[in-house]
Amino acid sequence: MLAVTETPLAAxxxxxxxxxxxxxxxxxxxxxxxxxxxxxxxxxxxVGLAVALISLIAMFSTWMERxxxxxxxxxxxxxxxxxxxxxxxxxxGVKLLLKEDIIxxxxxxxxxxxxxxxxxxxxxxxxxALALSPNxxxxxxxxxxxxxxxxxxxxxxxxxMAGWASNSKWSLYGSMREAAQVIAYEVPLxxxxxxxxxxAGTFNLRxxxxxxxxxxxxxWFVFQNPFMLPAFLLFFTAVLAETxxxxxxxxxxxxxxxxxxxxxxxxxxWSFFFMEEYAAMFLYSAVGAFFFFGGFESPFTWAVxxxxxxxxxxxxxxxxxxxxxxxxxxxxxxxxxxxxxKAFAGVFLMMWVRWSLPRIRIDQVMTLGYKYxxxxxxxCVLGAALFELAWIRxxxxxx
Amino acid sequence: MNATAKYAKNxxxxxxxxxxxxQITGKYLLQKPITVQYPLERLPIPNRYRGIHYLEQExxxxxxxxxxxxxxxxxxxxxxxxGKELEWVSFTLDYxxxxxxxxxxxxxxxxxxxxxxxxxxxxxxxxxxxxxxxxFKGMAREAKIRMLEAEEKKKRKEAAKxxxxxxxxxxxxxADAEAES
Amino acid sequence: xxxxxxxxKQGASPSMSLDEARVLPSGEREFMLDVRTQDMELNxxxxxxxxxxxxxxxxxxxxxIVTGAxxxxxxxxxxxxxxxxxxxxxxxxxxxxxxxxxxxxxxNLGYSMxxxxxxxxxxxxxxxxxxxxxxxxxNRIGSHLIAYGTYGLDIGAFTPFFYAFREREWMMALxxxxxxxxxxxxxxRIGGVFNDAPPGWLGEVxxxxxxxxxxxxxxxxxxxxxHIFVKRTADVGVISREMALDFGLTGPMLRGSGVDWxxxxxxxxxxxxxIWKDGAFKIPVARGEKGSLGDCWDRTWVRVMEMMESIKIxxxxxxxxxxxxxxGDVPKVLRVPTGEAYVGIENPRGELGHYxxxxxxxxxxxxxxxxxxxxxxxxxxxxxxxxxLSDAVAIVGSTDVVIGETDR
Numbered sequence: 001m002l003a004v005t006e007t008p009l010a011a012x013x014x015x016x017x018x019x020x021x022x023x024x025x026x027x028x029x030x031x032x033x034x035x036x037x038x039x040x041x042x043x044x045x046x047v048g049l050a051v052a053l054i055s056l057i058a059m060f061s062t063w064m065e066r067x068x069x070x071x072x073x074x075x076x077x078x079x080x081x082x083x084x085x086x087x088x089x090x091x092x093g094v095k096l097l098l099k100e101d102i103i104x105x106x107x108x109x110x111x112x113x114x115x116x117x118x119x120x121x122x123x124x125x126x127x128x129a130l131a132l133s134p135n136x137x138x139x140x141x142x143x144x145x146x147x148x149x150x151x152x153x154x155x156x157x158x159x160x161m162a163g164w165a166s167n168s169k170w171s172l173y174g175s176m177r178e179a180a181q182v183i184a185y186e187v188p189l190x191x192x193x194x195x196x197x198x199x200a201g202t203f204n205l206r207x208x209x210x211x212x213x214x215x216x217x218x219x220w221f222v223f224q225n226p227f228m229l230p231a232f233l234l235f236f237t238a239v240l241a242e243t244x245x246x247x248x249x250x251x252x253x254x255x256x257x258x259x260x261x262x263x264x265x266x267x268x269x270w271s272f273f274f275m276e277e278y279a280a281m282f283l284y285s286a287v288g289a290f291f292f293f294g295g296f297e298s299p300f301t302w303a304v305x306x307x308x309x310x311x312x313x314x315x316x317x318x319x320x321x322x323x324x325x326x327x328x329x330x331x332x333x334x335x336x337x338x339x340x341x342k343a344f345a346g347v348f349l350m351m352w353v354r355w356s357l358p359r360i361r362i363d364q365v366m367t368l369g370y371k372y373x374x375x376x377x378x379x380c381v382l383g384a385a386l387f388e389l390a391w392i393r394x395x396x397x398x399x
Numbered sequence: 400m401n402a403t404a405k406y407a408k409n410x411x412x413x414x415x416x417x418x419x420x421x422q423i424t425g426k427y428l429l430q431k432p433i434t435v436q437y438p439l440e441r442l443p444i445p446n447r448y449r450g451i452h453y454l455e456q457e458x459x460x461x462x463x464x465x466x467x468x469x470x471x472x473x474x475x476x477x478x479x480x481x482g483k484e485l486e487w488v489s490f491t492l493d494y495x496x497x498x499x500x501x502x503x504x505x506x507x508x509x510x511x512x513x514x515x516x517x518x519x520x521x522x523x524x525x526x527x528x529x530x531x532x533x534x535f536k537g538m539a540r541e542a543k544i545r546m547l548e549a550e551e552k553k554k555r556k557e558a559a560k561x562x563x564x565x566x567x568x569x570x571x572x573x574a575d576a577e578a579e580s
Numbered sequence: 581x582x583x584x585x586x587x588x589k590q591g592a593s594p595s596m597s598l599d600e601a602r603v604l605p606s607g608e609r610e611f612m613l614d615v616r617t618q619d620m621e622l623n624x625x626x627x628x629x630x631x632x633x634x635x636x637x638x639x640x641x642x643x644x645i646v647t648g649a650x651x652x653x654x655x656x657x658x659x660x661x662x663x664x665x666x667x668x669x670x671x672x673x674x675x676x677x678x679x680x681x682x683x684x685x686x687x688n689l690g691y692s693m694x695x696x697x698x699x700x701x702x703x704x705x706x707x708x709x710x711x712x713x714x715x716x717x718x719n720r721i722g723s724h725l726i727a728y729g730t731y732g733l734d735i736g737a738f739t740p741f742f743y744a745f746r747e748r749e750w751m752m753a754l755x756x757x758x759x760x761x762x763x764x765x766x767x768x769r770i771g772g773v774f775n776d777a778p779p780g781w782l783g784e785v786x787x788x789x790x791x792x793x794x795x796x797x798x799x800x801x802x803x804x805x806x807h808i809f810v811k812r813t814a815d816v817g818v819i820s821r822e823m824a825l826d827f828g829l830t831g832p833m834l835r836g837s838g839v840d841w842x843x844x845x846x847x848x849x850x851x852x853x854x855i856w857k858d859g860a861f862k863i864p865v866a867r868g869e870k871g872s873l874g875d876c877w878d879r880t881w882v883r884v885m886e887m888m889e890s891i892k893i894x895x896x897x898x899x900x901x902x903x904x905x906x907x908g909d910v911p912k913v914l915r916v917p918t919g920e921a922y923v924g925i926e927n928p929r930g931e932l933g934h935y936x937x938x939x940x941x942x943x944x945x946x947x948x949x950x951x952x953x954x955x956x957x958x959x960x961x962x963x964x965x966x967x968x969l970s971d972a973v974a975i976v977g978s979t980d981v982v983i984g985e986t987d988r
Contacts (some may be wrong), residue, residue, distance in 0.1 A: 008805045011410065070429065070432070070740070071427070071428050071429075071432060072424045072425075072427055072428045072739055073427070073738070073739050073742035073743070074427055074430070074432050074433045074742060074743070074746055075433075075434040075742070076432050076434060076436065079436055109686075135817050161701055169620060173644075173969070176643075235412075246736060247736065249736070253736065253970075254629055254736075255630045255734045255735075255736060255973060256969060256970050256973045257628045258628060258629060258632060322549045351420065352421055352424065352425065352428075353417070355424055355738060355739050356417070356419055356420040356421045356423075356424040356737075356739060356802075357420055357421075357662055357736075357737060357806065357808055357811045358732065358735040358736045358737035358803070358806060358808045358812060359735060359736025359737070359808070359966060359970075360642055360811075360812070361811070361812055361971070362968065362969075362970060363644075363968065364808075364811055364812075372406075372409075372410065376410075390598055409807075409812060412807045413807040413808070415807075416635065416806045416807040416808075416810075417806070417807065417808075419802075419805070419806075420801070420802050420803075420806055422802060423798050423802050424739055424802075427795065433746060444756075445756050445757045445760070445778075446778075447756075447757065447758070447759065447775065447778070448760045449758035449759075449760035449761050468670075468671070468675055469671075470667050470668075470671035470672070470675070479588075498678075498754055498764065499761060499764070500673070500674035500677075500764070500766045501761075501766065501774075502670065502671065502673075502766070505774070505929075506912065514760065525850050580922050
């Protein structure tokens, strides 16, 4: 199918001549330090950055969630710590760190301790594939989306482990529901993502983004194919289920299962699950932004890319730094801003849905997943593919 | 309704009602919240609010009407009577028991016990909830003066009685006492 | 428990005995060759978000399916009836606030009317009757708002709860202005009410009615018409007409099963007979709109519709209220003539009956309370068996149980 469409991609944006951190470190490296040490340091810095990124995202998201929920419910939300409570996540974090770490008596200690780590680690792995700008990314993976989907579904193992290890009936219910739900919704999630993948012809996030740069940065995939919007709705619904957000928050379902798989967790371990949830929301929203809403591309990014290139020389070790024009520092910054804004718009949408809708029952979750989302997403894939073929047949070139 | 139509209707209903719900919540998202930031700003408390009691001690005559009206017997009062005047020892209300029903306020013959607008009564120690409503203990200054005067008068009267002048003095002293009280 | 059916041999493998075929609540038989499963006992409550207080429901579950349920009551027992035999007539009034703390006005009214029934010759002034009805109906709105909001919470929608509390807050502010308390009012006294409405209060009630009518539409759209909510509640916990009568259900639970019975109309008390004759209000009776008649949706629908009817009653009273005395000729030390009386009134949850016996003294010799929640909650056991765990929560929520009243 991809061969037929002849991948209507512009050439991928020139990716910086290599890893920025690595370049910097290699440039500064004295002769006595071996190359592998430099590479290891660079990897550690990248991991540190990713952890920091997850924490930042989670902190901002919790604050945002509380504000959105508050204002939807005619109240303020946190107001006292900092301006409109923006430092509240830090206060919460300190509180969670200082809380007593309780492991229930009958719990399976090893699994109980291990499961938050697995949850967070798998998400950290998924984060690695997320490109933040054309030249800033942790790992440029050709099968980027595939990798992200695979890694984020690994969190389920952690959740199931948590539920089992807690030795609580409510936790067990939560984890079993999570397992059933994720299995049911992986399918429509993947299939609905096939629609933009057909048009993009690549799994790579940056390449997909670059393919949407036309029309003054507004040639987004949603505007390219009539099946794209329904596909996005399906994708969004599946993402809600994957990230355990209301109306699919059955693993936690507060009014039924007390707190689901989190019932026995407290303190920092609990916050790991929490961070995972918010980071996963951000990650999926970013994937949605990459494959439906233009990725880095927006009129602003386009305008910066059109500027006349301007470079400054920073000396021998580092080399030249591009300030304006395509692939420059400003271009990257605008791209980062674009993707972050788009991802948080998705996160906001999820919060809005959460505070508007009731929860679905478990059998309805299964029905929705297997009987509605899966067939409908298949219809979308088929329709999108036929539309692309027809377009090429009658108009030539891609839509 | 055949299966396909039902399927389509389910999808349509689900989408539409979700959007309606989100429209309503979205409307409130943009409006100003209705709550207040409590310690910084407070809602007005109406006059009739049934909060912590206050006592007009000068008026109170230690008649125990409020204590009798109380369903849970949380009012206890103690005063020593010196003739017509009272020396207050205690007038306690146990706020661990009190249920703020206001039944104690109505039977009062002198209308001297009221419920105030104060409500935040917090303590780490339970014993502090046994709250003394007295603004002063012992005897009021005016009451003391009145009592001394009355005693003096009584002494004078007795002295006069002893001297055998009781007929002339008695009506006068009664009138004095009434004027004072 | 296994059932043997004549055709069951065809599906079973020869190595397996028929006793191992377990019958699912749907009627299907499940054949398990090697796996032996065991039902799990699950304590829902007394500390659980969905039990509205401290009710404990002992569930027997097979996975997500509830195979047995047993409500346990008594965690909030405070000897309310016994207290009634030990305190004076008027002193019992604050205790009536506390059994159904969401509708204290109605409780006050019920108890006061039971005592008034014994006091022959006591006439309650018309203004007092009007104020009583205004307060009782406003309280009914507040109570149904909680029922609606917490039901949303049980189903998983948080926001309707806050919207309901927003209006309830205003209602409580109104009560705060007229009687000084926000939850335990003790406002309706034997013989009348104990405070006249402060100046401007009736106007504010009118404004409340105006605003509430607008907000009510939002309540309806936000939750009642929501597809997920409908799917969660329609055809869940169906109480048939006969079952409702057999269990002695009253109030919205009964009308939710299609039985047209409301004490305000059928055994009119206070001024309700006059208001009904004036055609000021209707009795909403469920019709099984979204599913079968008598499901959880119907019961919630009855409550939501009743709020509007209460508004109409309040409006009628506001239009007809006139100045006058607010309390009848009641002696300060109340001695109730010898006799016994039962008065049932329509509480937000059903028939609240007070049975009082007097020997002519200052203290009742018996006070008995027929709490609607206590009777209504009995039906959960029959409804829960064979449903999903989530449905069990929905069923408990739809009974709108107030534990203070079941346990008293």
